[in-house]
Amino acid sequence: MKPIANLSQIDIDPSVPCFVPLGGSGEIGMNFNLYGYQGQWLVVDMGITFADDTTPPGIDVICPDISCLRSVKDQVAGIVITHAHEDHVGAIHYLWRQIQKPVYCTAFTASVARRKLGEAGLLDQVPLAEVLPGSTQAIGPFELEWVTLTHSVPEANALLLTLGSVRIFHTGDWKLDPHPLEGAHYDDRRLMELGELGIDYLVGDSTNATVDGWSGSEAECHSALLRVIAEQKHRVAVTCFSSNTARLSAIGDIAHETGRRISVLGRSLYNYLQTAKATGYLKNFPDLVPTEDLDYLPRSEQLILATGSQGEPRAAMAKLAKGEHPDLLLEPEDTVVFSSKVIPGNEKKLYRLYDLLAQKRIHVVTEQDAPIHVSGHPCRDELRWMYRALRPTHIIPVHGEARHMIAHAELAESLGLGATQVTNGDVLSLSVQAPKQVGRVQTGRLGLSGSSLVPLSDRALSERRALADGGLITVTLVLDKKCRLVSEPQMQCVGVPTGEVELDSVTADLALAIEDILSEQSSRVLQSDELLREALQREFGHMLRQWLGIKPRQLIQLVRI
Ligand SMILES: [Zn+2]
Ligand SMILES: [Zn+2]
Numbered sequence: 255m256k257p258i259a260n261l262s263q264i265d266i267d268p269s270v271p272c273f274v275p276l277g278g279s280g281e282i283g284m285n286f287n288l289y290g291y292q293g294q295w296l297v298v299d300m301g302i303t304f305a306d307d308t309t310p311p312g313i314d315v316i317c318p319d320i321s322c323l324r325s326v327k328d329q330v331a332g333i334v335i336t337h338a339h340e341d342h343v344g345a346i347h348y349l350w351r352q353i354q355k356p357v358y359c360t361a362f363t364a365s366v367a368r369r370k371l372g373e374a375g376l377l378d379q380v381p382l383a384e385v386l387p388g389s390t391q392a393i394g395p396f397e398l399e400w401v402t403l404t405h406s407v408p409e410a411n412a413l414l415l416t417l418g419s420v421r422i423f424h425t426g427d428w429k430l431d432p433h434p435l436e437g438a439h440y441d442d443r444r445l446m447e448l449g450e451l452g453i454d455y456l457v458g459d460s461t462n463a464t465v466d467g468w469s470g471s472e473a474e475c476h477s478a479l480l481r482v483i484a485e486q487k488h489r490v491a492v493t494c495f496s497s498n499t500a501r502l503s504a505i506g507d508i509a510h511e512t513g514r515r516i517s518v519l520g521r522s523l524y525n526y527l528q529t530a531k532a533t534g535y536l537k538n539f540p541d542l543v544p545t546e547d548l549d550y551l552p553r554s555e556q557l558i559l560a561t562g563s564q565g566e567p568r569a570a571m572a573k574l575a576k577g578e579h580p581d582l583l584l585e586p587e588d589t590v591v592f593s594s595k596v597i598p599g600n601e602k603k604l605y606r607l608y609d610l611l612a613q614k615r616i617h618v619v620t621e622q623d624a625p626i627h628v629s630g631h632p633c634r635d636e637l638r639w640m641y642r643a644l645r646p647t648h649i650i651p652v653h654g655e656a657r658h659m660i661a662h663a664e665l666a667e668s669l670g671l672g673a674t675q676v677t678n679g680d681v682l683s684l685s686v687q688a689p690k691q692v693g694r695v696q697t698g699r700l701g702l703s704g705s706s707l708v709p710l711s712d713r714a715l716s717e718r719r720a721l722a723d724g725g726l727i728t729v730t731l732v733l734d735k736k737c738r739l740v741s742e743p744q745m746q747c748v749g750v751p752t753g754e755v756e757l758d759s760v761t762a763d764l765a766l767a768i769e770d771i772l773s774e775q776s777s778r779v780l781q782s783d784e785l786l787r788e789a790l791q792r793e794f795g796h797m798l799r800q801w802l803g804i805k806p807r808q809l810i811q812l813v814r815i
Contacts, residue, residue, distance in 0.1 A: 255694040257679055261288075261295075262325035264681050264693035268293040271417040271684045273457065273676075276697050277301065277318030279652045280659070280677045282461070283341040284699070286318045286349075287424070287652065291417040292395040295326055297333040297353065298413065298424060302344035305701075306599040310715040311722045313701035317345045318678070319709065320352060322695035327353060331394025335359040336426030337410040338366040338497060338529075347374035348707060356381040358393065360400065360409040365529045366497075387411060387438060401444060403428035406472075406630025407497045408437035408535055414448060420686055423448065423644060425458040427653065429629065430636045433473030435500040436535050445643045455684050456646035460654030461631035463662035468635050470628035476504035478625040479593060483557070484512050486589045486617075491558035493571045494593040494627075496522040499530045501593060502559070506539040509557045517543045519570035519582065520561025545581035558582065563594035565603030572603075575610040586615035593626045634665060641669050648672040648689060650682070717807065724806040725749030729764070729794065732813045737772055737780040739765060740815065750806045760801055767797060783812050 258264060266272055271291045278285030283303025289296045303316045323330070332355050335343045343363060347370040350357070357380055359367060364384045371377045385391060387409060390399045399414040405427045415422040430440060462469060483490050494501045502523075509516045518524055530536045548556060562569025571590070573579040584590070590611055596604055608618045621627040632640065641649070649671050651662035663673035674689045676682060681693040700707035701715060708715060730744040743764050771793050772780070779785040787810050799805050 255691065257694045257696040259322060259696050260325035261322045261681075261695050264695065266290060266681065266692060267683065269418070271415075271420050271422065272692070273422075273455075273650065273682045273684055273689075274695065275652055275676055275678050275680065276320055276322070276695075277678055278341070279654075279680075280656055282653075282655060284316060284318050284345070285342050285653060286320060286345070287457070288323070289396065289415060289417070289422070289424075294329050294331045294394045294396070295323070296331055296393060296396045296415075297355075299336055299342040299426075300333065300345040300349050301339070301341035302348070303341060303699075310701065310710065310719045312718060313703060313710070313715070315344075315348075315702040316710070317348050317700045317702065317707055319696070319698035319700050320349060322679075322697070323353065330355045331396060333357045334393070334398070334413065335363050335367065336413065336424075337405060338363040338407050339427065340497075342427070343367050343370070346380075347371050347376055348702065350376060350380055354379075356383060356393075358383050358385055358391070360385055360387050360411060362407070362409045362529065362533045362535070365533050366526075369525060369529070388441070388444075401441065401448070402438045403440045404431035404434045404437070405429060406495065406500070406628075408499050408530070408533075410630075420454050420684055421448075421452060422455045422457060422684065423453045423646060425456065425640075427459050427461070427631060428640075429469045429632050430639060431469075431471050431628075433471045435472045435476065436503045436530075437499065442643065445640070449644045453644050453646040454686060455648050455650060455689070456641070456644060457650045457652055458637075458640075458662070459631055460651040460658040460662040462629055462633045463637060463651070463654065463658050463665060465629075465633040466635070467633050469631060469633045470625070472500035472504065472628060475501065475593070475626060475628045476507065479504055479591070480508050480511060482589075482591060482619055482624050482626060483508050483514075487554060487587070489553040489556045489558065489584065489588040490514070490591060491560050491571070491574060491584065491588065492591040492593055493560045493563040495563060496520070496526040496561060498630075499526070499535050502527065502530065503536055503539065505557070505559060505593075506536065509540055512557075514555050514557035515543045515551060516540055516557050516559055517545050517548055517582075518559045519545065519574070519579065523559055523561050548582060553585070553588070563592055564597055564600045565607050567603070572607060575607045575614075577614070584611070584614065584616050587617070589617040589619060591626060592618070592620045595621060595627050595629065637662070637665055638669065641666065641671060646671060648674065650674050650676055650689070652676065720807045721749070724804055725751075726807045726809060727798065728809040728811060729790075730811045730813065731768065731790075732815060733772075734815060737775075737786075739769060739772070743768060747806075750802070750804075752802060760797075764794075764797065767793060786812065 274288040276286040285299040285301040287298040397416040401412040413424040560570040562571030649666035651659040666673040679697040732740040
């Protein structure tokens with residue numbers, strides 16, 4: 255089905271609910287979903303994703319392209335954020351201006367959203383309403399219930415949408431953690447009740463649909479971390495995801511249990527600790543030791559909490575591994591604990607950190623060595639439990655790459671449930687009978703370049719990549735009125751290794767070649783800078799390949815006198 259630029263051009267029956275994923279279906283991150291009903295739209299989540307090896311240089315943050323919403327902006331009833339992870343709330347300050355409608359979320363998420371909106375100078379403009387977990391509300395024609403689930407951040411909410419006679423359960427991110435350490439437990443009684451009521455569609459988290467068993471509990475993780483840290487005789491530095499309040503709580507308790515004091519390195523950890531305390535979490539977390547006072551404590555009493563569990567080069571853990579942190583130098587026999595998983599794509603960065611630490615005789619403990627991390631997403635047995643409780647008629651897998659979503663659909667079918675695959679941009683009508691694709695809208699990825707969002711396919715970004723791959727050679731030609739070279743061409747290289755070749759030594763060859771090219775061109779080409787540049791570029795490319803074995807980006811400047 256051919257994608258259409260405007261959602262308003264798709265023929266949608268307003269009396270039947272519809273679902274449109276614009277980000278997060280077929281990829282990890284960048285979740286952005288839309289529900290439509292009675293001519294209005296509800297946005298669910300506004301997430302970002304982070305750059306990987308395939309992203310043009312200089313782009314760190316990526317947002318979904320939601321330009322198809324422009325034509326229905328006035329029909330958006332509101333924006334709902336399920337929880338406080340970057341892949342769900344991280345784009346709020348980048349994308350809100352395109353929609354400009356009220357935002358609804360629970361207190362912890364609201365606190366994270368406010369910080370982002372404040373940094374973007376939007377705090378006064380965005381109507382942000384805090385809702386209570388478990389509460390119900392109507393946003394335009396959307397009847398909504400916030401259903402509490404567990405995850406790796408407090409207040410992970412599923413949404414029960416009642417749209418006429420159709421009930422949709424949008425899971426958000428979830429797991430079944432019987433001992434979540436911080437925050438509410440999932441409400442299994444309510445889930446059973448919803449199963450009795452009858453769920454038509456479940457739109458759900460596919461992240462771990464390829465993983466057997468259960469994801470495990472934060473309480474088990476606490477025990478394993480305690481064992482690891484209690485064994486250490488010297489300083490211990492732990493890194494984990496800053497938003498994982500349960501893990502921070504466990505580390506706070508472990509400090510107490512092992513007679514250590516905590517010092518924090520990294521802004522995002524400070525921010526999340528503050529957010530958690532301000533919203534009623536981490537009540538027993540110990541007072542922090544300022545990093546400048548660490549020298550007064552024996553190494554055996556120090557527990558450092560550091561950002562950078564994915565090897566981010568600007569975060570505290572990378573600086574510690576390189577010995578470049580201004581406030582702390584790790585020493586031989588210290589231990590670094592990575593209480594996190596390796597997100598695919600970050601392997602190289604992390605292995606490099608492990609090596610740097612090992613070279614300094616610092617012990618490294620990862621989840622390969624001890625069960626010191628649990629995932630926040632449902633594995634196959636948790637999916638089975640949920641689907642037996644809710645008994646949805648139909649599953650729509652989202653939040654995953656293709657293999658996760660396919661495994662999710664197959665698991666649903668093995669339980670006798672219907673399953674429909676979607677990908678970003680699909681417009682799906684959700685009648686009581688069966689889902690049906692009624693159209694497709696254009697989607698895509700926008701990279702944050704400075705303060706602008708630019709399509710990753712933008713020519714400037716592909717040029718940036720070409721420059722990063724091969725460097726740049728500029729050639730300046732001064733031509734007289736008859737298009738003859740007035741002086742020798744001037745060549746300059748930026749980021750082009752020339753090896754044995756002295757550029758000066760090839761300038762004479764270049765001048766001859768250029769004169770040849772000029773003599774072969776028609777007067778139409780000679781009079782047009784654009785056509786002449788094209789002709790020169792073709793030939794110049796061949797010559798560069800002969801001289802250097804590579805073809806860097808070329809910039810030919812013509813000066814006519
Ligand atoms: Zn999440
Ligand atoms: Zn997520």
